[in-house]
Amino acid sequence: MAFKFSGTNFQCWENFEFEANGLTVLVGDSNEGKSSLSRALKGLVRNELGAYFIRNGTKKMSVSLEIDGKTYTASRTKSGSTKYVVNPGEEKYESVGTDVPEPVQKLGLTEIRIGKDVFDPIFATQGDPQFLLQEKPAPLNAILGAFSSTEKLEGGKREAHSRTSRLNTEAAMLAEHLQQAEAMKAKLAALTERGGAIQAAIDTLTPVIERQEAVIAVLDVLITDRTRLNQIKALAERIVVPKTRHLEVGLQQVVWLQQATTLATKAKQLSGTLARLPVSDTLKLTAGAAKAHHLTVLIPARQKLETGTKWFARVETVIETWTAIVGQYKLVKALDEAHTRRSGTEAYAAKTYTEKLDSRLKAIRKGLGEIERLRQQGKAALELEQALQAAVKGQSEVTTLTQNLAATREREAAIAQELTTQREREYRLAHEITCPGCGEHFIPNEEGEHSHAISGNTTAGSQAGAGRRPVN
Amino acid sequence: MLGDQKLAEHKVQEAINKLIELGVEDAGKLTVEQLAALRDKTRADLITNLTAVQGQITEANQVLAEYDAIAAA
Numbered sequence: 001m002a003f004k005f006s007g008t009n010f011q012c013w014e015n016f017e018f019e020a021n022g023l024t025v026l027v028g029d030s031n032e033g034k035s036s037l038s039r040a041l042k043g044l045v046r047n048e049l050g051a052y053f054i055r056n057g058t059k060k061m062s063v064s065l066e067i068d069g070k071t072y073t074a075s076r077t078k079s080g081s082t083k084y085v086v087n088p089g090e091e092k093y094e095s096v097g098t099d100v101p102e103p104v105q106k107l108g109l110t111e112i113r114i115g116k117d118v119f120d121p122i123f124a125t126q127g128d129p130q131f132l133l134q135e136k137p138a139p140l141n142a143i144l145g146a147f148s149s150t151e152k153l154e155g156g157k158r159e160a161h162s163r164t165s166r167l168n169t170e171a172a173m174l175a176e177h178l179q180q181a182e183a184m185k186a187k188l189a190a191l192t193e194r195g196g197a198i199q200a201a202i203d204t205l206t207p208v209i210e211r212q213e214a215v216i217a218v219l220d221v222l223i224t225d226r227t228r229l230n231q232i233k234a235l236a237e238r239i240v241v242p243k244t245r246h247l248e249v250g251l252q253q254v255v256w257l258q259q260a261t262t263l264a265t266k267a268k269q270l271s272g273t274l275a276r277l278p279v280s281d282t283l284k285l286t287a288g289a290a291k292a293h294h295l296t297v298l299i300p301a302r303q304k305l306e307t308g309t310k311w312f313a314r315v316e317t318v319i320e321t322w323t324a325i326v327g328q329y330k331l332v333k334a335l336d337e338a339h340t341r342r343s344g345t346e347a348y349a350a351k352t353y354t355e356k357l358d359s360r361l362k363a364i365r366k367g368l369g370e371i372e373r374l375r376q377q378g379k380a381a382l383e384l385e386q387a388l389q390a391a392v393k394g395q396s397e398v399t400t401l402t403q404n405l406a407a408t409r410e411r412e413a414a415i416a417q418e419l420t421t422q423r424e425r426e427y428r429l430a431h432e433i434t435c436p437g438c439g440e441h442f443i444p445n446e447e448g449e450h451s452h453a454i455s456g457n458t459t460a461g462s463q464a465g466a467g468r469r470p471v472n
Numbered sequence: 473m474l475g476d477q478k479l480a481e482h483k484v485q486e487a488i489n490k491l492i493e494l495g496v497e498d499a500g501k502l503t504v505e506q507l508a509a510l511r512d513k514t515r516a517d518l519i520t521n522l523t524a525v526q527g528q529i530t531e532a533n534q535v536l537a538e539y540d541a542i543a544a545a
Contacts, residue, residue, distance in 0.1 A: 191538055
């Protein structure tokens with residue numbers, strides 16, 4: 001049997017290597033290491049490598065035995081236990097304690113146990129008794145009894161051979177199975193590696209995909225909302241809200257304007273009626289009085305008209321602005337409704353938007369019609385102003401006529417007074433006589449007497465005709 | 473209308489914050505057109521990644537079939 005035995009840092013050996021084939025005898029002087037080699041081999045096969053075997057100045061030792069195509073290596077450090085490796089890289093025994101690994105036991109270099117006695121036929125050291133020859137009777141009898149029968153030995157040999165053959169067959173089958181298992185193991189390892197790579201790829205892509213899906217979803221919402229916000233902002237910038245107070249005042253002026261228009265119409269009708277009447281002082285006086293009466297109504301109306309005309313342009317602007325605002329507000333509402341009702345298609349939203357836009361344009365056209373109506377009312381108001389001017393002019397003429405008539409009447413009264421005075425003078429001249437007593441001119445009374453205011457005496461008629469003088 | 477504007481502004485800011493959390497740092501500076509372009513690009517990338525995942529799943533099914541075949545043997 002050939003074997004190779006080697007070691008590192010064992011006792012005095014830094015390195016040693018020893019090969020043997022068949023019976024081999026070591027010969028050498030004392031302290032050359034013969035016993036050390038024996039202890040190294042025994043330490044390997046019996047797990048008896050103490051820490052004190054480690055070479056001084058080193059921390060780890062190891063010994064190896066190559067036999068029957070296998071290598072058995074034992075190593076240890078000062079503080080650790082012995083570790084075994086069978087065929088480097090294949091089988092490791094790192095926690096064996098004081099046991100001998102099974103592959104090492106199968107080398108057959110163990111002690112022999114017979115009953116309660118233990119014998120070592122492999123290793124003997126200096127000073128040991130010779131094997132069997134110096135055993136005590138009891139153990140010697142036990143050993144000899146165990147091997148006393150040749151038949152028993154032959155039977156044991158046959159049994160051992162049979163067992164060996166069966167075990168070899170089983171080993172061959174197991175080797176084949178092992179080979180198949182190794183092949184399957186290799187395939188599974190390859191598949192596992194592929195599966196791991198696939199899993200890693202999917203694990204890498206999954207968060208990226210989740211993020212991209214989330215980004216797209218948020219972008220959809222953001223684009224929709226920002227588009228709508230831009231539309232609202234654009235409309236908001238275009239809308240200018242006028243002051244409500246101006247609108248209220250303007251609407252009140254419109255009411256006044258309508259009232260003034262009605263009064264102007266009546267004044268115009270009255271002016272026409274007066275123009276058709278025949279002209280005479282009396283009738284003019286009557287018509288003038290009627291005009292004056294109506295003018296007391298018309299003058300306040302004219303004041304309202306003037307104010308209303310001034311406000312009209314402002315009201316028109318306000319109405320126009322608010323009409324536009326109504327249209328814009330409707331457009332905003334249309335956008336809101338289109339956004340709310342959108343069914344996911346831009347075409348639907350566009351159709352709804354167009355319909356609402358048409359509605360807005362219709363509302364604006366209606367507002368423009370209303371403005372045109374108010375403008376016509378304003379035109380009527382202007383005609384009213386012209387009629388009022390004519391009426392005022394007529395009032396002036398009536399006043400002149402009235403003044404002329406009064407002057408004429410005064411003149412007639414003066415003439416009548418003058419005639420009366422003249423007639424009284426003529427009558428006085430015709431009837432006046434001179435008082436013969438006092439020489440005063442007087443007109444005699446029915447009794448023909450003359451009364452003296454100073455003396456209180458009355459002169460007799462004999463004095464009549466005396467002292468007559470012409471009337472001045 | 474003011475109320476609608478405020479609501480729309482709130483929704484827009486909320487969406488921008490989410491995008492920033494998702495790594496689109498300049499979301500608040502992009503116009504609607506740029507946002508639409510970003511969405512289209514992200515969608516294209518997503519399709520590419522989904523295709524890659526689909527390929528990995530197909531290969532994974534092949535691996536599983538081979539596992540089953542080995543287990544049956």
